[in-house]
Amino acid sequence: MNDSVVHHPEEEMLARFARRELPAGLSVIVSAHLEMCGLCRARVAEFESAELRAWNAEPQLPQADAPDFGGMIERIVNQPRHDAAPVEMPAADALEKFVKDLRLPRALRQSAVDLRWTRLTEGIHQAIAPIDHETRCEFIYTAAGASTPVHTHYGREYTLVLQGRFHDELGSYGNGDFLSRDASHEHQPASETGCLSFAVLDRPLRFTRGLPRLLNPINRLRFRGGMAR
Numbered sequence: 599m600n601d602s603v604v605h606h607p608e609e610e611m612l613a614r615f616a617r618r619e620l621p622a623g624l625s626v627i628v629s630a631h632l633e634m635c636g637l638c639r640a641r642v643a644e645f646e647s648a649e650l651r652a653w654n655a656e657p658q659l660p661q662a663d664a665p666d667f668g669g670m671i672e673r674i675v676n677q678p679r680h681d682a683a684p685v686e687m688p689a690a691d692a693l694e695k696f697v698k699d700l701r702l703p704r705a706l707r708q709s710a711v712d713l714r715w716t717r718l719t720e721g722i723h724q725a726i727a728p729i730d731h732e733t734r735c736e737f738i739y740t741a742a743g744a745s746t747p748v749h750t751h752y753g754r755e756y757t758l759v760l761q762g763r764f765h766d767e768l769g770s771y772g773n774g775d776f777l778s779r780d781a782s783h784e785h786q787p788a789s790e791t792g793c794l795s796f797a798v799l800d801r802p803l804r805f806t807r808g809l810p811r812l813l814n815p816i817n818r819l820r821f822r823g824g825m826a827r
Contacts, residue, residue: 605769605776611624612641631774633704749805758797759772762793763789
């Protein structure tokens with residue numbers, strides 16, 4: 599268990615994950631967080647146990663159609679953490695050096711295959727991982743000393759810190775931390791030491807200061823390109 603995880607998904611998101619109600623992109627990021635956070639794994643197991651009890655109290659389905667809640671709980675609670683071989687990611691030299699020994703959560707291993715990294719701004723690189731039609735999923739690398747332009751969100755953005763640390767106006771976040779931002783938040787993520795994270799967005803960012811605001815129309819057009827076809 600990673601006792602250093604401070605920021606977690608909301609209870610409702612964990613409950614929806616247990617009921618298999620989340621879009622694929624959100625399911626992936628929550629699954630990855632569960633591999634890094636024993637507290638949330640236990641909470642999801644509680645939700646799934648409650649679902650199992652409710653199911654047992656109802657008329658039984660034919661065995662072939664019965665959901666395997668017991669197996670779901672066992673897989674969540676007992677899944678190994680960071681035991682996969684290091685994932686090779688094509689990237690610039692600085693990024694490659696940062697991630698060469700990183701062991702990604704198992705939930706992200708397939709998503710990290712054949713990534714293509716794009717430089718967004720000085721010290722910020724992005725690699726899209728098309729997973730579903732409802733969200734845009736992406737790996738974000740922030741170099742030491744770099745920051746993103748100040749922005750808010752047209753919708754929601756969920757971020758999981760995979761390695762390193764970054765901060766914004768609302769706090770500081772390290773390995774395994776899970777955070778959510780929406781239109782009520784204006785912030786400027788930055789990292790002093792370097793950070794690799796995974797993000798899921800249901801709508802694009804909206805830059806709010808300086809020249810980056812000119813990119814908002816383009817950003818909206820590009821957003822759909824990051825979704826699965």
